[in-house]
Amino acid sequence: xxxxxxxxxxxxxKALADVDLQRALGNVERGFIGKRQKAVDALPxxxxxxxxxxxxxxxxxxxxxxxxxxxxxxVEASGGKxxxxxxxxxxxxxxxxxxxxxxxxxxxxxxxMISEEIGLNAFLEENGITPVETDxxxxxxxxRGEHPSHIIAPAVHINRDxxxxxxxxxxxxxxxxxxxxxxxxxxxEARQILRKKYGEAxxxxxxxxxLIAETGTSVIVTNEGNGDLTQLLGKCHVVLASLEKIVPTxxxxxxxxxxxxxxxxxxxxxVYTTLSTGPKRxxxxxxxEEYHVILLDNGRSNMLGTEFEEMLRxxxxxxxxxxxxxxxxxxxxxxxxxxxxxxxxVLTPSLIGVDKAGHLPNASTFCGRCESVCPMRIPLPKxxxxxxxxxxxxHLQPQSQRAGLDVWAFFARRPKLYRAAVSFGMPMLKxxxxxxxxxxxxxxxxxxTKWRDLPAPEGRTFxxxxxxxxxxxxxxxxxxxx
Amino acid sequence: xxxxxxxxxLNRIRRANGARPGDPERAKVVAERLxxxxxxxxxxxxxxxxxxxxRLFLDMAEKANATVARVADYAxxxxxxxxxxxxxxxxxxxxxxxxxxxxxxxxxxxxxxxTHGASDGDDLAALxxxxxGIAETGTLMLTSGxxxxxxxxxxxxYHVVAVAAEDVAGDMETLLAKLxxxxxxxxxxxxxxxxxxxSRSADIEQTLLxxxxxxxxxxxxxxx
Numbered sequence: 001x002x003x004x005x006x007x008x009x010x011x012x013x014k015a016l017a018d019v020d021l022q023r024a025l026g027n028v029e030r031g032f033i034g035k036r037q038k039a040v041d042a043l044p045x046x047x048x049x050x051x052x053x054x055x056x057x058x059x060x061x062x063x064x065x066x067x068x069x070x071x072x073x074x075v076e077a078s079g080g081k082x083x084x085x086x087x088x089x090x091x092x093x094x095x096x097x098x099x100x101x102x103x104x105x106x107x108x109x110x111x112x113m114i115s116e117e118i119g120l121n122a123f124l125e126e127n128g129i130t131p132v133e134t135d136x137x138x139x140x141x142x143x144r145g146e147h148p149s150h151i152i153a154p155a156v157h158i159n160r161d162x163x164x165x166x167x168x169x170x171x172x173x174x175x176x177x178x179x180x181x182x183x184x185x186x187x188x189e190a191r192q193i194l195r196k197k198y199g200e201a202x203x204x205x206x207x208x209x210x211l212i213a214e215t216g217t218s219v220i221v222t223n224e225g226n227g228d229l230t231q232l233l234g235k236c237h238v239v240l241a242s243l244e245k246i247v248p249t250x251x252x253x254x255x256x257x258x259x260x261x262x263x264x265x266x267x268x269x270x271v272y273t274t275l276s277t278g279p280k281r282x283x284x285x286x287x288x289e290e291y292h293v294i295l296l297d298n299g300r301s302n303m304l305g306t307e308f309e310e311m312l313r314x315x316x317x318x319x320x321x322x323x324x325x326x327x328x329x330x331x332x333x334x335x336x337x338x339x340x341x342x343x344x345x346v347l348t349p350s351l352i353g354v355d356k357a358g359h360l361p362n363a364s365t366f367c368g369r370c371e372s373v374c375p376m377r378i379p380l381p382k383x384x385x386x387x388x389x390x391x392x393x394x395h396l397q398p399q400s401q402r403a404g405l406d407v408w409a410f411f412a413r414r415p416k417l418y419r420a421a422v423s424f425g426m427p428m429l430k431x432x433x434x435x436x437x438x439x440x441x442x443x444x445x446x447x448x449t450k451w452r453d454l455p456a457p458e459g460r461t462f463x464x465x466x467x468x469x470x471x472x473x474x475x476x477x478x479x480x481x482x
Numbered sequence: 483x484x485x486x487x488x489x490x491x492l493n494r495i496r497r498a499n500g501a502r503p504g505d506p507e508r509a510k511v512v513a514e515r516l517x518x519x520x521x522x523x524x525x526x527x528x529x530x531x532x533x534x535x536x537r538l539f540l541d542m543a544e545k546a547n548a549t550v551a552r553v554a555d556y557a558x559x560x561x562x563x564x565x566x567x568x569x570x571x572x573x574x575x576x577x578x579x580x581x582x583x584x585x586x587x588x589x590x591x592x593x594x595x596x597t598h599g600a601s602d603g604d605d606l607a608a609l610x611x612x613x614x615g616i617a618e619t620g621t622l623m624l625t626s627g628x629x630x631x632x633x634x635x636x637x638x639x640y641h642v643v644a645v646a647a648e649d650v651a652g653d654m655e656t657l658l659a660k661l662x663x664x665x666x667x668x669x670x671x672x673x674x675x676x677x678x679x680x681s682r683s684a685d686i687e688q689t690l691l692x693x694x695x696x697x698x699x700x701x702x703x704x705x706x
Contacts (some may be wrong), residue, residue, distance in 0.1 A: 039647065045523050063499070063508055069492070070516060117583060194695065199603065215668055216670075224696065248512075252523070258525070266622075267678075271682060272677060273678075280672060285600035305498035
């Protein structure tokens with residue numbers, strides 16, 4: 001897909017003015033936050049399970065090479081095959097090899113973010129293979145020629161009436177007079193159309209929430225059952241997964257499952273948690289003839305041992321974006337690539353480069369809600385700060401911003417001079433503002449005053465006010481002022 | 483191609499972790515964890531005596547929008563299934579697998595016409611037998627194979643699942659141990675399905691709708 005992370009600011013301006021999008025985004029707060037809290041409150045062990053989940057992932061990452069080797073051996077023992085893919089292009093070529101050998105014409109797909117990461121759909125179409133998304137949300141956005149705006153609710157940016165309009169436009173074989181006002185009628189229509197597709201598919205593609213080293217098993221967690229039908233009825237099952245999905249054992253999977261669904265949708269368990277191990281067995285009446293796993297690196301092994309390693313604990317629950325005020329305001333597409341919200345702000349620069357995605361770690365109020373709800377306790381704000389530092393070190397910000405920071409740093413390193421300057425500046429600004437006590441325009445503050453007035457300082461600095469209130473001694477101890 | 487990529491990826495990981503190839507200490511740690519599969523934290527919620535455990539299982543399943551029933555023994559199962567289909571105004575037709583626990587069921591007392599095998603997508607209702615239930619979350623565990631074809635879990639619109647009361651465990655870990663016992667350490671059936679309620683989607687305006695691609699209705703019958 002076309003990366004637009006570098007035009008993040010322009011994307012957000014467009015998003016804020018998009019009436020349909022703003023209407024739809026209201027559902028994020030309504031649909032996720034309360035449900036998660038209720039599920040968390042009902043499980044006294046939730047925080048202890050988070051700690052355990054962190055411990056499991058940290059242990060796995062420290063021994064990832066060995067667990068991958070163990071996993072591959074078990075997959076092969078069960079008759080499946082694991083293909084290592086260095087990057088997106090490599091993963092696509094591996095997929096095409098399998099598809100060509102199977103003479104594949106149609107590929108059904110369960111929800112997979114790795115497919116988005118490697119741009120699989122567009123690539124398949126270029127090669128004359130038809131991809132069919134079967135997750136309801138993914139199906140809707142495929143019809144619209146869009147990409148997911150959320151990692152677990154791909155069509156969260158779309159309203160019911162828009163879906164109705166799309167279904168009328170694309171499902172031309174159906175009665176144009178049919179009643180589609182109830183959401184359930186839309187669901188039934190998609191169900192009916194996709195039903196026929198599963199069995200016709202030459203390949204069924206799914207992602208994986210976990211890859212279990214102990215047994216060589218891939219795990220998908222879904223509510224609709226589409227991923228299950230995709231992997232069950234396609235003649236060949238291809239799993240797209242990235243390296244960090246590996247967990248050691250079944251028991252470890254059970255631990256992380258307990259925090260996954262609660263953090264994502266506020267369910268104790270998602271409806272379907274399905275463990276797949278290899279292709280159809282001799283005695284099996286159903287199942288795929290072939291089972292492949294494309295194991296994607298795409299920059300992840302380079303995150304190990306760096307300040308971004310902890311990001312590899314992410315289990316893609318979406319809690320961080322569900323609780324993010326920036327995501328609530330601008331939606332997922334503004335982030336300009338596959339992964340939106342706080343997790344995207346950290347992961348995207350790692351995968352496509354901070355030169356292209358430097359705006360994303362800046363798109364944060366640092367309110368810290370993302371970290372507080374992250375089931376894997378990933379320090380997202382801290383990592384966004386790391387990216388900001390890297391962005392500065394690589395001289396990627398505009399000259400004006402760097403010059404401003406230099407000026408500020410000059411004063412900040414000289415507290416006496418700083419105090420003298422603000423002691424002079426504050427009364428001056430008060431004077432300049434006049435009786436209205438606010439600025440409608442101010443040089444160097446155009447970004448603010450374009451949208452709203454800037455309140456004028458009241459004349460005293462914080463330090464002066466603080467000293468006068470009788471806290472002089474402790475004020476000195478704080479060392480500086482802002 | 484893939485072989486050399488595999489080495490390159492594994493070498494990068496090893497380097498990042500500051501590990502030497504073939505380090506016996508690291509190998510030991512990993513072999514031990516894979517060998518012993520230690521249990522983590524098991525929530526208290528499901529840790530109850532048998533009868534209360536079954537009650538919690540039924541409660542949690544209903545919370546997940548399943549419907550539930552309980553019969554004293556397998557002889558009563560055909561009637562329980564027939565009642566469910568009748569109440570739903572469904573045709574008296576049922577697909578099921580070769581599970582030995584169903585072998586002696588007498589459906590002749592009911593109006594049900596029964597066929598066997600995997601589903602081709604045209605079956606409206608199916609009966610499966612679960613390997614166990616999880617009280618903590620109201621979850622069923624089903625395993626693939628001729629006894630209970632996986633397609634029966636997903637294709638029919640109405641799915642009836644029998645589970646023996648004694649197989650209702652407090653937690654997932656107990657059932658994982660049972661899997662190991664049945665299929666051998668590290669062995670697995672092709673598919674293990676943990677099912678919690680009927681299929682659903684909230685993809686349109688985050689409004690929950692039942693009956694997405696899987697069954698619209700899940701009916702659990704506890705036997706015993």
